[in-house]
Amino acid sequence: MAFEGLSERMQSIMRKLRGKGKVTEADVKEAMREVRLALLEADVNFRVVRDFVNRVKERVVGQEVMRSLTPGQQVIKVVNEELTQLMGGERSKLNQALRSPTVIMMVGLQGTGKTTSSGKLARYFQKQNRRTLLVAGDVYRPAAIRQLEVLGESLDTPVFSLGDQESPVVIARRGVEKAREEGFDYVIIDTAGRLHIDEEMMGELRKIREQVSPDEILLVVDAMTGQDAVNVAESFNQQLGLTGVVLTKLDGDTRGGAALSVKAVTDCPIKFVGTGEKTDALEPFFPDRMASRILG
Numbered sequence: 524m525a526f527e528g529l530s531e532r533m534q535s536i537m538r539k540l541r542g543k544g545k546v547t548e549a550d551v552k553e554a555m556r557e558v559r560l561a562l563l564e565a566d567v568n569f570r571v572v573r574d575f576v577n578r579v580k581e582r583v584v585g586q587e588v589m590r591s592l593t594p595g596q597q598v599i600k601v602v603n604e605e606l607t608q609l610m611g612g613e614r615s616k617l618n619q620a621l622r623s624p625t626v627i628m629m630v631g632l633q634g635t636g637k638t639t640s641s642g643k644l645a646r647y648f649q650k651q652n653r654r655t656l657l658v659a660g661d662v663y664r665p666a667a668i669r670q671l672e673v674l675g676e677s678l679d680t681p682v683f684s685l686g687d688q689e690s691p692v693v694i695a696r697r698g699v700e701k702a703r704e705e706g707f708d709y710v711i712i713d714t715a716g717r718l719h720i721d722e723e724m725m726g727e728l729r730k731i732r733e734q735v736s737p738d739e740i741l742l743v744v745d746a747m748t749g750q751d752a753v754n755v756a757e758s759f760n761q762q763l764g765l766t767g768v769v770l771t772k773l774d775g776d777t778r779g780g781a782a783l784s785v786k787a788v789t790d791c792p793i794k795f796v797g798t799g800e801k802t803d804a805l806e807p808f809f810p811d812r813m814a815s816r817i818l819g
């Protein structure tokens with residue numbers, strides 16, 4: 524289960540507060556010290572942790588909370604609200620094109636789950652009776668095109684491909700043209716990832732972006748990689764301008780750092796989370812539900 528350690532620790536800190544009839548400033552300070560350690564151990568960015576703890580303290584110490592009948596509960600409420608804010612507050616929905624198709628460009632490093640997430644998104648739209656064209660633009664990874672074709676077949680969703688000899692920029696443009704001509708609701712472009720961020724990859728992604736003017740540029744990041752995921756997101760955002768993040772492998776043993784700091788560091792909302800290898804394992808991301816899950 525994802526961030527089990529963090530949840531357990533947060534719940535134990537909150538339990539202590541809830542049990543108190545009267546909460547002193549010293550109690551709050553002690554609780555916040557523990558919260559700080561728990562977040563750092565969950566691999567949350569240290570600046571994010573510092574700001575978070577300061578905000579909670581500011582709202583709690585010397586305020587109404589301390590005089591209320593259930594101060595412990597009130598502190599928990601503030602922590603819950605601030606955690607929700609940290610992860611983006613309201614749920615961030617996908618941008619929609621005024622005229623179909625809505626163009627979604629999937630970007631990210633290799634192995635993060637880009638191709639799988641492209642298929643999952645097509646499945647997600649299919650359940651809403653929307654038609655998607657998948658575009659096989661990952662021409663560098665052997666088998667990526669075939670992987671998308673197999674996914675498409677299993678979902679009964681068409682895949683546009685020009686093989687691996689054509690340039691991804693041309694493939695993306697022609698794919699979007701086809702989707703427009705044939706009245707698809709969505710077109711999802713699977714692009715090539717590398718093991719590391721490099722100039723050539725970014726240059727190519729920028730060219731694709733210029734050609735197809737996407738409504739969404741979704742970065743796929745692997746939750747298991749913690750702070751690395753956040754650094755990757757920061758870098759992609761600076762160079763490409765992201766509209767959202769898909770956080771994958773949340774079903775694994777992740778400590779939670781990426782989920783908790785990606786929005787704060789990059790200001791890019793997490794729009795979906797991947798919770799398994801199957802095509803149905805994709806969920807819209809709700810910051811409030813995630814905060815409640817962590818606090819128990």
Ligand code: GDP
Binds near residue numbers: 633716773775
């Ligand atoms: P790409 O190189 O970014 O296109 O990555 P793939 O889509 O090929 O995914 C890499 C591996 O991660 C595959 O084995 C996927 O089944 C797996 N994967 C993708 N998303 C998830 C997820 O949310 N949970 C789990 N457990 N595995 C995932």
